[in-house]
Amino acid sequence: MKFGIFYELSVPRPWDQEAERTVINNALEQVRLADELGFDQVWAVEHHFLEEYSHCSAPELFLTACARETERIHVGHGIVTCVPEFNHPIRIAERAAFLDILSDGRLEFGTGRSATWVELGGFQADLDTTKQSWDEFVHAIPKMWTQERYSHEGRFFSMPSRAVLPKPYQKPHPPMWVACTSPETHIEAGDRGLGSLGVSFNSFADQENRVKEYRHRIQNCNPAGAFVNDQVNAINFLYCHADDETGEKTGLSMARYFNYLAGQLDMAKEVFPTPAYPTAGLLPSLRRQVAAPTERKSVPEGLTVGGPQRLVQVLKQWETTGVDRVTFMLNAAEIIPQNQVLESLQLFADEVMPAFAQER
Amino acid sequence: MPFSGSLDVVRALGSCPQLKSLPEDAWNLPGAEILQFSCEVEEEGAIELIPPALHPSIPPYAVISVAKYPVSPVGPFSLAQVRLVARAGIRPRAFLLQAFIDSEEAAAPLSEHWGFKIETATVDLAHRHDLSQGTVSIENSTVLDIRLENAHVLSGQELNIIDGLHLTRSEIANDGDGLILQVDPEYVFSYAERGEPDLAEWNPEGFDSIERLVPVYPIVSIYARCDQDLPVLRFGMDPNKEGARGSVRFGAEI
Numbered sequence: 001m002k003f004g005i006f007y008e009l010s011v012p013r014p015w016d017q018e019a020e021r022t023v024i025n026n027a028l029e030q031v032r033l034a035d036e037l038g039f040d041q042v043w044a045v046e047h048h049f050l051e052e053y054s055h056c057s058a059p060e061l062f063l064t065a066c067a068r069e070t071e072r073i074h075v076g077h078g079i080v081t082c083v084p085e086f087n088h089p090i091r092i093a094e095r096a097a098f099l100d101i102l103s104d105g106r107l108e109f110g111t112g113r114s115a116t117w118v119e120l121g122g123f124q125a126d127l128d129t130t131k132q133s134w135d136e137f138v139h140a141i142p143k144m145w146t147q148e149r150y151s152h153e154g155r156f157f158s159m160p161s162r163a164v165l166p167k168p169y170q171k172p173h174p175p176m177w178v179a180c181t182s183p184e185t186h187i188e189a190g191d192r193g194l195g196s197l198g199v200s201f202n203s204f205a206d207q208e209n210r211v212k213e214y215r216h217r218i219q220n221c222n223p224a225g226a227f228v229n230d231q232v233n234a235i236n237f238l239y240c241h242a243d244d245e246t247g248e249k250t251g252l253s254m255a256r257y258f259n260y261l262a263g264q265l266d267m268a269k270e271v272f273p274t275p276a277y278p279t280a281g282l283l284p285s286l287r288r289q290v291a292a293p294t295e296r297k298s299v300p301e302g303l304t305v306g307g308p309q310r311l312v313q314v315l316k317q318w319e320t321t322g323v324d325r326v327t328f329m330l331n332a333a334e335i336i337p338q339n340q341v342l343e344s345l346q347l348f349a350d351e352v353m354p355a356f357a358q359e360r
Numbered sequence: 361m362p363f364s365g366s367l368d369v370v371r372a373l374g375s376c377p378q379l380k381s382l383p384e385d386a387w388n389l390p391g392a393e394i395l396q397f398s399c400e401v402e403e404e405g406a407i408e409l410i411p412p413a414l415h416p417s418i419p420p421y422a423v424i425s426v427a428k429y430p431v432s433p434v435g436p437f438s439l440a441q442v443r444l445v446a447r448a449g450i451r452p453r454a455f456l457l458q459a460f461i462d463s464e465e466a467a468a469p470l471s472e473h474w475g476f477k478i479e480t481a482t483v484d485l486a487h488r489h490d491l492s493q494g495t496v497s498i499e500n501s502t503v504l505d506i507r508l509e510n511a512h513v514l515s516g517q518e519l520n521i522i523d524g525l526h527l528t529r530s531e532i533a534n535d536g537d538g539l540i541l542q543v544d545p546e547y548v549f550s551y552a553e554r555g556e557p558d559l560a561e562w563n564p565e566g567f568d569s570i571e572r573l574v575p576v577y578p579i580v581s582i583y584a585r586c587d588q589d590l591p592v593l594r595f596g597m598d599p600n601k602e603g604a605r606g607s608v609r610f611g612a613e614i
Contacts, residue, residue, distance in 0.1 A: 013361065051418055052362070118418050121400070121579065263450025264362050264418055270452060271398065271421070272580050273518040273554055 001319045001356040003348075004041030004076070004327035005034050006235055007062070008054040010261060012333040020055055026338045028065055030330055033342055035070035037349035041108060041233075042066055043076030043197075043327055048086075049118045052333060053261040060095045067103030075103050076327075078110015078197055079179040082137035083130050084156045085123040086114065089137045093144040093164050100168040107170065110197050111138050112179035117271040127274045132156070138176065138192065142225035145173040172226035177233075184278065186210045190217025193228035198235050203301055204321055207234060211322035231324045236304045238328035239336065240348040244307035247344075250336060251305020258332035304328065308351035315356065362418075365410030365446065369599045372411075372527060373538045375568065379530040380472040382610060387590040389429045394586065395485055395494040396425040396521070397506035397557050398579040405572035406444060410455050411527065411599035413540065413606050414446035421445050422573060423454055423522070424506050424559075426485045426494025429588075437463035438483035439470075440496045440504070442570050445522060449603030453542070454522040457569045460496045460503070474590055475526035475541045477569065492553070492583045495561075505561035508553065508581035516549025519584055527599055532610075539608070542595040549586045557581040 011023050031042050044059035044066075056062065063075040077099060080092050100107035113130040114120055120127055133156040140157075144150045144164040151161040168174055177195035180186045189196045196214050198207070211232050218230050237258070239251030269277040302318065304311050304326070318326055330341050399422055406420035426440045439461050443454035460481040461467045470476040482497045492508040523544035530539040557578035564570040598606030 049418075117579075121419075121577075260450055261362070264415060264447055266417055266445075266452065269518070270520050270522075273514055273520060273552075273582060275515065275518055 001315065001323075002040050002325040003038075003353065003356075004043060004233065004325055005030065005039055006043045006045075006327040006329050007056060008045055008047065008258075008329065008332075009056040009062070010053055010258065010331075010333040011055045012052055012335075023055070023334060024062065026331075026334070026341070027062070028069060029338070030341060030345065031066045031073065032069050033345055035073040037345060038353060039073060041074045041076050041325065041327060043078050043108070043110065046079060046081050047119065049122045050116070050265065053265065060099050064099055064102055067099065067106060072106075074106040074108050075099065076108040076110055076177075078108065078177055079112030080110060081114045081119075082111050082134040083113055083120075083123070083125050084133055085125040089140055089157055090144065090159065090164055092137065093141045094166070096141075096174065097145060097164075097166045097168040100170055100174050101166060105169040105174075107168065107174040108177060108195075109174045110177040110179060111194070115181070115268055115277065117266040117268050120268050121271070127268050127272050128276050129156070131276055138178070138194065138224045142173050142176065146226055175229040175231070176225045177229065177231075180210070182278070183210055183213065186214045187217055190214040191221050193218060193221040193223030193225065193230070195229040195231040195233070197233050198323070201235065201302075204317055207318075207323065208321040215322065232322065233325045233327050234318060234321075234323040236302070236318075236326050236328055238330055238344065238348060239305045240308060240311055240344045240352065242307060242347065244310055247306040247310075248299050250340070251303070252299060254329075254332045254336055255303060255305065257335050258329065261333065308347060311348065311352045312355045315352065319356070362415040362447070363407060364412045364602065365414045365416060366408050367411045367599075369411050369527075369538050372569070373529050375477070376527050376529050376538070377471040377475055377477055379475050379528040379532060379539065379541070382532065382593050383469075383473040383590070384592070386592050387433055389432055389588045389590065391430050392427055392586050392588045393485055393487060394425055394427040394521075394584045394588075395487070395492050395506060395508060395581065396423055396584075397494075397508070397559060397581045398423050399557065399559060399575040400577035400579060401444070402574035402576055405574055408572060409444055409457060409569065410446045411540070413597055413599050413601055413603070414448055414453070414455060414525070417445045417447060417452070421579060422575065424504060426483060426496070426506060428485045432466060434465040434469065435463065437461055437466040438485060439466075440481070440483045440494065441524075442504070442573070443522075443524065444573065446525075448525065448597060452522050453525045455525045456527070457573065458567050470590075474543055474593070475528035477526070479567070487583060492555070492581070493560075501563070502561045503563055503567075505559070506581065507558040507560055508555040508583050509558060511553040511555035511583065514552045514554045514582075516552045516584065516586070518554075519547070519549055519552050519582060521545075521547055525597075532596075538599045540597045540599050541593050542597070543591070543593065545588050545591055547584075547586045547588050549584050551585040553583040555581050555583070
């Protein structure tokens with residue numbers, strides 16, 4: 001079992017001159033410490049227009065800063081929105097390759113297609129075809145990286161023969177992933193030989209079923225890239241404190257606040273009816289959690305907040321579901337002071353990580 | 361923290377319906393036809409149209425619908441509604457700004473029991489293969505004209521009609537300081553279309569609850585045939601208290 005960290009870069013109002021800079025600099029400080037402590041991946045999302053929830057619109061720049069200030073931790077560019085109105089695939093390939101070089105071959109390349117109306121509507125994307133454009137992009141981009149020159153005639157983009165440069169430092173190319181919010185995307189990840197980047201909060205039983213199906217499908221996959229990445233990441237919140245009750249209370253506050261911000265977003269399907277989004281994605285589960293009675297004090301199943309011993313127990317259960325790595329959100333809208341976030345990371349590394357050291 | 365609405369509730373209540381009682385029974389409305397137009401609206405005016413209990417959606421958008429109900433306990437009627445989508449806590453809800461109806465017999469119970477803020481008007485819905493059109497007019501002057509063009513058929517499963525919230529004057533709860541009713545009909549769709557949206561006419565002058573609503577970016581139009589109900593009401597909320605803190609379950613301790 002490995003551990004990573006994950007950033008949305010939530011910025012609370014009021015947005016004075018320092019607000020965004022503070023959040024980004026705090027995150028960079030956390031990444032530096034995480035690198036020293038043995039966390040092996042840092043992921044940053046691509047989101048646009050998501051007020052307070054995520055100001056991470058240029059993750060490749062944030063991750064470049066992360067890469068240049070660290071030595072070992074891999075930088076997860078994910079997910080990159082593979083929708084033509086957001087990103088041209090040539091530019092995706094170029095930026096990712098550049099980041100792989102600047103990080104000395106530490107890039108993890110995540111893909112996806114966006115699911116909120118504010119983003120898809122903001123770019124005036126065609127909601128009916130985002131799955132197809134994602135599919136076309138994830139097959140084309142690794143060829144841009146591995147072929148000296150590449151040409152393409154497709155539905156969403158075409159190009160005459162050109163050398164897409166630079167080429168990634170990792171050979172044949174960086175590991176590829178896809179964001180998975182529903183059982184269907186786990187299957188699609190498996191079929192294409194892509195790593196499963198869990199971005200939804202599932203029960204243990206649900207997660208175990210998804211991992212099983214993924215492992216089954218990937219054995220007979222037709223890889224989109226030059227090799228199969230069969231890793232499964234799950235996402236979670238992290239707040240670790242010596243006092244169990246303090247850890248749970250603070251961690252729950254963070255999780256609930258983040259979910260409340262997430263709950264303000266209209267999923268694409270809620271605004272624009274389309275079969276291209278068969279599920280509402282991440283939000284229904286978040287809404288259930290936030291809508292729980294306010295007097296409920298117990299920590300939901302699988303949430304990694306509390307004292308070290310509790311976190312060891314919870315993560316051992318995560319391990320049994322078959323996931324390879326849990327990536328953690330460390331804060332939301334800065335509701336936990338920076339020094340406490342750093343202390344939480346340190347305590348986790350001191351008292352929780354050793355319980356998983358053999359596997360790492 | 362997300363923004364909250366800034367509607368002057370005391371002032372708004374002056375033109376809201378007086379709730380006489382909650383409905384004792386649901387109305388079944390079989391064979392309904394609904395045309396719904398969605399559109400992003402200007403933010404500045406929108407936030408002043410919803411009460412402090414609600415967060416504006418991001419971005420703010422309105423849904424305007426025209427529906428025909430051939431069968432109801434009070435006979436056939438057509439109903440148009442102008443709603444602004446918001447959040448009660450984190451739940452999407454469509455706050456009713458203004459409704460129009462072509463039946464006096466239906467207007468009274470809809471206002472008195474379900475809290476529809478409603479005006480009598482000529483309300484028409486026409487569905488053709490190349491164009492669906494819904495209009496509201498008063499004394500030969502068109503208030504609104506919504507359209508769906510270049511339709512293609514969808515599964516009814518894809519449709520999402522957001523539950524409504526109606527601001528009322530009421531003694532039922534909240535000490536008579538206003539009560540928002542949650543009106544959450546059930547729909548069983550038998551046919552659905554999605555198409556290009558067009559707001560061919562929008563003349564809200566004279567209706568203070570909608571004249572500050574400025575449509576800016578059409579999203580989509582849908583047309584559906586369905587069986588619908590007007591349900592017994594289960595939940596209400598204080599217009600001045602956010603989300604769960606102000607919620608009321610009817611029949612339970614407030």
